[in-house]
Amino acid sequence: MEAPSKSRLSRSTGGWITFPFIIASSIGLTLAYGGWSFNLIVYLIKEFDVESIDAAQISNLVNGAGSLIPVLAAIIADSFLGCYSTIWISSIISLLGTILLALTATLDSLRPKPCEVGSTSCSPKSRIQYVVLYAAIVLATLGYGGTRSTLSTIGADQLADKPKDQGIFFNWLFFFWYSACVVASTAILYVEDNVSWKAGFFICVACNVVALVIFLMGSRFYAKFKPQRSPFTSLARVVVASIRKRQIALPSTSEDFYQGQNIVPKALPVVPSKTFRLLNRAAIVSDGDIKQDGSTTNRWRLCSVQEVEDFKTLIRILPLWTSSFFLGTTIGVLISLSVLQALAMDLHIGPNFQIPAGSIFVFVLLSSALFLALFDKFLIPTWRSLTGKSLTPLQRIGVGHVLNHLSMGVAALVESKRLNGAKSNQRSNIVPISVLWLVPQLALVGIAEAFHYPGQVSLYYQEFPITLKNMATAMISVLVGIAFYLATALIDIVRKTTTWLPGNINNGRLDNVYWVLVVGGVVNFGYYVTCAWYYKYQNTKEVDYSDSASEE
Template sequence: MDGKVEASSKEADESLSNGSKRGGWISSPFFIGMIAGMSLGSTGIVGNLIVYLTREFNIKSITATQISNVVVGSTSIFPVVAAIVADSFFGSFYVAFASSCILLLGTILLFLTETINSLKPHPCSKDSSTTCKPPTGIQYTVLYISILLISIGFGGSRFTAASLGANQFDKPEHQGTFFNWYFFTFYVASGAALTGIIYIEDNLGWAIGFGICAVAAFVGVVVFVLGYRFYRAEKPQGSAILDLGRVFVASARKWRCKLSSRAEDYYGSSSGHDVLVHVLPPPIPGKGLRFFNRAALITDADLHSNGTIKKSSWRLCTIQQVEDFKKIVGILPLWTSSLFLSIPIVMQMDFIILQALVMDRSLGYHFEIPAGSISVIVLISAPIFLTFLDRVLLPSWHKVTRKSPKLLHQIGVGHVFNVLGMVVSALVESKRLKLAHEHVSMSVLWLFPQLVLVGIGEAFHFPGQVTFYYQQFPQSLKSTSTATVSMLIGVAFYMSNALIDQVRRSTDWLPDDINHGKIDNVYWMLVLLGGINFVYYLFCSSPYKYENV
């Protein structure tokens, strides 16, 4: 008997020992290395894409801006798709690995467009614009396939890998520390790409810059795969996103059914059993958005002849699924206000590059700031002010008021700084146009104040949004809350494209030569839209009641 106990104890110790080799901090360096390579490879391309399209593919500036918006928007939309696929079918590792390989393939293909002359049009003549030839159908096809692969790959890998990395830890504080290091690496690598790699592309050649991006992506894939034996195994759990769809479909199918006030008429089981057994009386769905309570209503069509419940997830949902759905619907107004907060930022980032291309970018006698690197000011100012906010401003506020500021207040301050950034953008562009008409080139340094304001605003609203959605989303949807923020940014890029299209059709503010346009009027329009959106945000946030806190 003692021998069996000793053997069992030995097996348990060996199991614990083997388990300790998987997960935990030993796996973290591989995720950090992976995101560093992926960020360098993708940001080095996407950050300078407008310049590449206009200079190397002879694409008009506003059209290049819209293409860039689609690319960046896709990198923010695909995380949601990747999360659903990972949760429902393949798991995070295989989705992240496949996505990173797709990114690598896209960087290689774009590298070939620069190194193989037949894959890009002849450069425009400096003497006459009439000799500019647009890309052929094949050249467009190869170009679009390459940037599509980069969008899918980077979008599908970064958040999926982050979730997989956090799953390697059991303690929430360790997960939080991992996220800090993961996204710190993401910002540092992106900043390095927006400065170093873009400088190489502008001064040493696109082929060298794109080659570095391809090598960085390759290293990221290799590092990620090398850590596989240290990762905890995971199984797909099914996507909670589908539960939201089931509630909508089930309630729509029963729209004619009358709601009941009896608790036993609603399906309260979440265990997956098909027999209706309640040890305790089940709860009644909440009174808010009562139409969707029908999804949990048990009707005759939901029962077998012996009284057991039919297994049909698209006709009958649990009360918990219904309540989770209603929580999401309650957050949607705030989500839409954040959407219109992102659109001005997206448009400003596009116009900043076009403005920088026609401004004096010299810094001293021998250095010229790359146009695609201008937006790095946001990446610098946001973390700096975020540190000040976290270490100085918020603790001081707590000492004075004995209360911590609410997340919605913090996000609201971000709205204000965003509008102020657009005001400064409009004033600076008005001054730049006046000087351009006098044939005087304005220094690109005048663009820095508006970018700093946007960075300060982002320090307020972006972490505030991530924390707000993480806390307010139902427990079953925690893993998708950050992907929802990413999707919000992606939709903003697509909507900004539509807004640019409308402005071009209705006005003459956005010609291909912005020196003959009125981008300052576009900025004033964004100030007006931002002000209206801020009022809408106040209307949505004032009555909101915090949950899950």
């Protein structure tokens, strides 16, 4: 029995009736993941006696995996399991990890015993405690990552016959995702810091259970599709086919290249472009490559000209893509180390309320969300009235680069002030400077993200051929994942080559780390400008970039 086409949904399945189930599942899973991951650094330091910089490194690894796993999950869903099965299996994995994490906060045997005040010796740390802890983190991260992209895909699939409704769905999906992140980084973290870790983590467990139950309740309403070929498979085929035919001479006529199976009879044959000519061999027709019906005998030996050109489009945009690696790296370093700064500052607002250190991430979310609204309602119309043109994706990304590295400079100045306070107050590890001093650098990061993140999605979505449109968000996810791992490597290099990042940052020079990022950012911005200068838009059609970005 054939799977239903995405353009022809059954009247009994799909449509907006599935929206509450998918959105509620997304909210529950985001609350569960954000509730423990946003406060992971604090939990590792306070409950497992992990050194502060090591805790920040672990957080960077988790954030990196949280961005790479959705891409792998999308490939698995597209090629093997389908979105529905991938979501419920991943939800169960996430639940197991979150339960394990809650148990580490509940059972004394799964947590190191705190050292007694004034004691010169502490109880030895059990290896099994750390095995359980890291197993919980891995499972919870793996599970959430498996649902992050597939939930949005299955939601869009329910509205496959209504493209305009898909845009509305994505707008609401991102709105509720941001809202859930704000709740997780404030309310749940407040419970963890002021009530108990046990209570906070079991709230995460409850959110995960509710999300899984609600998703399964909607099973009979979902339109389910059989797995299709992943676009990544098509790209891999071009590489393999071109290598296998590397000894074949390139022909000069279009008749010797494979155009595809379902080509309009009167359509003119396409000759592959002259750039990256090695890849053109993947489309050369050899004896025995084509069946009588026009299909290929071996998909890993022959590709169509269009598939080859699609791969070349990806190669052309790679330099611009790599220029954002350092952009994401600075964000990873700033966010993780800002938590360590917050732990060493006055967290009080008034005499009775204390901000959870992990909650400072909310300032990035709020500034990004607020500036996105300002961007669409005020900045874009103003720019159009002044120039008569839309702000291009490359211009938007460039502004994001500048603001992001400006935030590093602000962070360096704030840290210099904090270190001066630490020198005059050496009796305590808490510097009598308000944590609100960190707000400007975090707000600038959020504003920068409002520029460069939608700009990059718009660029990839506009420039990629129709067969690779789904890779637009995947490119961003891979970029963010790699950036967090680069942030981890950068911090390791600084620790091994300098004394700037000791266990107690009051004795280090974190401000120097930020200044290095500023210098690196200037160099990287020069690389970006060079790439943008030489890049030629493949699709010159006028696009409303603000709309296209919001639809992503």
